[in-house]
Amino acid sequence: MCGRYTYGPGCSDEKMIALLRVMERKYPGAYKTGEIVPGDPAPAMIAQRDKIVAVPAIFGFPGYQDGRLLINARAETAAQKKTFADSLKDRRIILPATGFYEWDPAMTKYLFTVNALPVLYLCGLYKLIEGQYRFVILTRAANESMAETHDRMPVIVDETNVRPYLTDEAAAIEILASASPRLTRQKA
Numbered sequence: 351m352c353g354r355y356t357y358g359p360g361c362s363d364e365k366m367i368a369l370l371r372v373m374e375r376k377y378p379g380a381y382k383t384g385e386i387v388p389g390d391p392a393p394a395m396i397a398q399r400d401k402i403v404a405v406p407a408i409f410g411f412p413g414y415q416d417g418r419l420l421i422n423a424r425a426e427t428a429a430q431k432k433t434f435a436d437s438l439k440d441r442r443i444i445l446p447a448t449g450f451y452e453w454d455p456a457m458t459k460y461l462f463t464v465n466a467l468p469v470l471y472l473c474g475l476y477k478l479i480e481g482q483y484r485f486v487i488l489t490r491a492a493n494e495s496m497a498e499t500h501d502r503m504p505v506i507v508d509e510t511n512v513r514p515y516l517t518d519e520a521a522a523i524e525i526l527a528s529a530s531p532r533l534t535r536q537k538a
Contacts, residue, residue, distance in 0.1 A: 356451070358370060369446060377405070394443050407476060409421060422487050422488070424488075424489060429523075442522055447470045448468070448469065450470070465534050471507045495532045496535075503530060
């Protein structure tokens, strides 16, 4: 499961820097950078009237037991789950990241990135709850570059698929079924 990712600091990507500038201008102090954990507000991208806009969103849907947050949804079954089906249809979200974290069975923490991409675009779903955007990250079965560490990984799209994922339901379903990029792992 993807329960932590990193955003912002040290990234020299122009689009990431521009997104941070927009966030700071529109939502000063309403989001966190660095390591993002469940419950944190983070920069996100959604579609509004066919435009892609930056918004702060909180990591996790309120859970149904013990106040725990739901932080992931399986891409393979989200359309069949009451909690996620409407969001998959109408409320998709992209979480820009510079990497994500996962632990192996021995509890060693690793940072995963994609060599050719300074920014990863993690696919998610959102709901508006009590006036706040709340999100979960979509996961899929791990590819060969991730499987040694964990059996699941976030759904990652490249920059060219951000708009189709956010604005076109049929394209989003196709994107969720497409292959994952090869990841690079390093101890965190």
